Amino acid sequence: QKEVEQDPGPLSVPEGAIVSLNCTYSNSAFQYFMWYRQYSRKGPELLMYTYSSGNKEDGRFTAQVDKSSKYISLFIRDSQPSDSATYLCAMGPSDMRFGAGTRLTVKP
Amino acid sequence: DVKVTQSSRYLVKRTGEKVFLECVQDMDHENMFWYRQDPGLGLRLIYFSYDVKMKEKGDIPEGYSVSREKKERFSLILESASTNQTSMYLCASSLIPFTDTQYFGPGTRLTVL
Numbered sequence: 166q167k168e169v170e171q172d173p174g175p176l177s178v179p180e181g182a183i184v185s186l187n188c189t190y191s192n193s194a195f196q197y198f199m200w201y202r203q204y205s206r207k208g209p210e211l212l213m214y215t216y217s218s219g220n221k222e223d224g225r226f227t228a229q230v231d232k233s234s235k236y237i238s239l240f241i242r243d244s245q246p247s248d249s250a251t252y253l254c255a256m257g258p259s260d261m262r263f264g265a266g267t268r269l270t271v272k273p
Numbered sequence: 274d275v276k277v278t279q280s281s282r283y284l285v286k287r288t289g290e291k292v293f294l295e296c297v298q299d300m301d302h303e304n305m306f307w308y309r310q311d312p313g314l315g316l317r318l319i320y321f322s323y324d325v326k327m328k329e330k331g332d333i334p335e336g337y338s339v340s341r342e343k344k345e346r347f348s349l350i351l352e353s354a355s356t357n358q359t360s361m362y363l364c365a366s367s368l369i370p371f372t373d374t375q376y377f378g379p380g381t382r383l384t385v386l
Contacts, residue, residue, distance in 0.1 A: 173313060199374075208277070208363050208377030209316075253315065257371040263308075265315040 168192050171254055171264030180273050184241040188254035188264045191235065195256040198230050200239045203251045203266065212252070213239065244271045276300070277378035279364055285384045292351040294381050296364030304370040305347035307331075307339065310361040310380070322347055323370055354385045 171188045178184055186200075197216055201209035213228040215221045215237075221228045227240040237256075241248055248271050254264040280295035298305065304323050308316040308331075318331030322341040336358060340348040347366075351358055361382050365375040 169315075171315070197371075201377075206282075206379070208365075208379050209375075210377065211374045214374065255316075261306075261318065261371045261375070263316040265313050 169254065169256065169262045169264045172267055173265050175268040175270060177270045177272060178244055180244060180246060180271055182244050182271070184239075184244050184248070184269060184271075186239040186241075186252050186254075186267050186269070188237050188256075189235055190237070190256060190262070192256075192262070193232075193235070195258075195262075197257045198228070198237050199255040199257075200226075200228055201253045201255060201263075203253060205250075209253055246271050246273050277364055277366055277376050279362075279378040279381050281381050282379060283382045283384075285386065286351075286354050287386050288355060290351075290354050290385075292354050292383065292385075294349040294351075294362055294364075294383070296347045296349070296378055297345050298347075298364075298366040298376070299345065300366060300368075300376065301344070302366040302368055302376075303344070304367045305341065306365040306367075306375065307337075307347065307349045308363045308365065309333070310363055316363065319349065321370065354383075356385050359383060359385045 200213040202212045203209040218232045225242045229238040251266040251268045253266040277298045306321040307319045320339040338350045364378040367373045367375045
């Protein structure tokens with residue numbers, strides 16, 4: 166079993182939809198949870214950073230962490246074509262573990 | 274604006290060749306990382322360095338070595354390239370290892386024939 170599981174998709178939604186991206190993990194030592202966005206032919210860039218459990222909101226993006234279920238989510242409201250990218254979850258400390266990435270396409 | 278640059282975007286090499294991938298960061302970060310990214314497997318850590326001349330093995334160091342002679346530069350070396358090393362290679366740097374934002378370069382797509 167992988168330490169971090171993420172559905173690779175692809176996921177295709179119409180513009181304006183609410184998108185839910187998820188990861189599950191097995192290591193209860195993870196305390197830091199991140200979401201990176203990777204556009205085609207680019208390196209990943211940090212989108213959201215959460216420490217421990219709870220929610221964090223930044224504009225149209227909301228990150229949720231449920232440590233009891235070992236489950237993290239990224240919600241995108243009012244999705245735009247510019248949100249089309251691969252989204253990777255990542256978690257630490259001591260080792261950084263990345264999910265495989267979910268490829269999202271938002272269609273106009 | 275923070276920047277991590279990688280020497281090549283695309284590289285084609287032959288089996289058995291020695292390959293050098295260079296990474297430079299301008300953020301004065303102590304920590305630098307090399308990952309490979311493969312479909313369905315995500316990013317896997319090859320090596321990281323937390324200081325000049327210091328290195329630590331990641332999850333998949335076999336067939337690779339690294340060099341960090343200067344703080345801003347971290348090189349990945351494939352001593353004898355093999356076809357299973359065809360991949361996207363990503364370099365990253367951070368202020369604090371594993372709990373801090375990692376800043377990634379654009380990646381090098383390496384093909385070994």
